[in-house]
Amino acid sequence: MIRCIAVDDEAYATKIIADYIQKIPNLELVGTTTSPIEAINWVQEGRVDLVFLDIQMPELTGIQFMKICGSRCKVILTTAYPEYALEGYEHDVIDYLLKPIPFDRFLKAVHKAQAVLQQPTIQASSASHDNPPLATATTGAGHPAQASPxxxxxxxxxxxxxxxxxxxxxxxxxxxxxxxxxxxxxxxxxxxxxxxxxxxxxxxxxxxxxxxxxxxxxxxxxxxxxxxxxxxxxxxxxxxxxxxxxxxxxxxx
The missing domain is CATH 2.40.50.1020 (LytTr DNA-binding domain)
Structure with missing residues (x-):
């Protein structure tokens, strides 16, 4: 499981992210907070793998948060301000989501995070996420062979x-x-x-x-x-x- 938190100074924004997290298998919602200071404590205690992080917060900006936490966790930025994208990527963020965030775009960012956080130690030959998943053996017409339930x-x-x-x-x-x-x-x-x-x-x-x-x-x-x-x-x-x-x-x- 990937342990996640949502950090935003607006509580309704953390609720949206929390709802999205709970819809996706293998994501565990550790908590939500409007205080980046509290979130830093969670990260430093080793409770967090992935942070969904707002940038513009009065107590501490998202950029300052990333400078403090360093490599202790991975970050997906969630913001209404596209101008911070370049600076975010300089801090090795997984993805940059612009509010309002549609679920399909959120899911795409999560798949990027999963690819980074759950990489096997020995890399296999690369496979595109765009390729269809493996299914049962198929007949020549493209339909599943009936022998496999x-x-x-x-x-x-x-x-x-x-x-x-x-x-x-x-x-x-x-x-x-x-x-x-x-x-x-x-x-x-x-x-x-x-x-x-x-x-x-x-x-x-x-x-x-x-x-x-x-x-x-x-x-x-x-x-x-x-x-x-x-x-x-x-x-x-x-x-x-x-x-x-x-x-x-x-x-x-």
Missing amino acids: YMFIKGESKNKFIKIDYDDILYIEGLKNYVSVYMQGQRLVTYLTLKNMEEQLPQPPFYRIHKSYIVSIDKIRMVDGNTVYIADKVLPIGESFRENFLKLIREQD
Whole structure:
């Protein structure tokens, strides 16, 4: 786990970062604070790996914070002031996020931090994060070989792959270049487009119902109009997917 803190003189800003941190596997929220002095104490006590740090703070600026802490932790700057970017990178920051920070941009910065903080001692041959994660063996048509009831998705570090049983998947949500895989009581995030994921999943039981969602037919509790109910989630059926999906549902009768 990467131990994280959020430091900003505005409490609502630390709450946003805290919420983002708690959505990502392998990040642990150690705490939030509006006091950079308190944050420095946490770093010096060895409690912190990664700091999400504002720059303009009355008690101590983010630049001064980094000068004091040195190499004891890694930093992602979170600020409304783009003019500090160059000075930030001179202090070896992981990334520079401009407020308001969208979650997908935050996730990209986190992946950079994970690549730095979780590097293996012996470097393997480099692999781009833009490449799709490994999945199960596929047939010539690009669909998964039916013999494998599971797939592997890329984890948060360079050579980490997580095995997922198809039967455990409730649904999958896509957003730009990453997807969230939802299982009972668990959510995994990986760099992959929803289209790539769709090509790797067996059909059935998986079916795309929306530009942003793939569901497991086996896990559906109810279909009501333009809505699908899975566990405690309510998902929309997209206009362009509705006819074929409802036809599939009727064929299950």
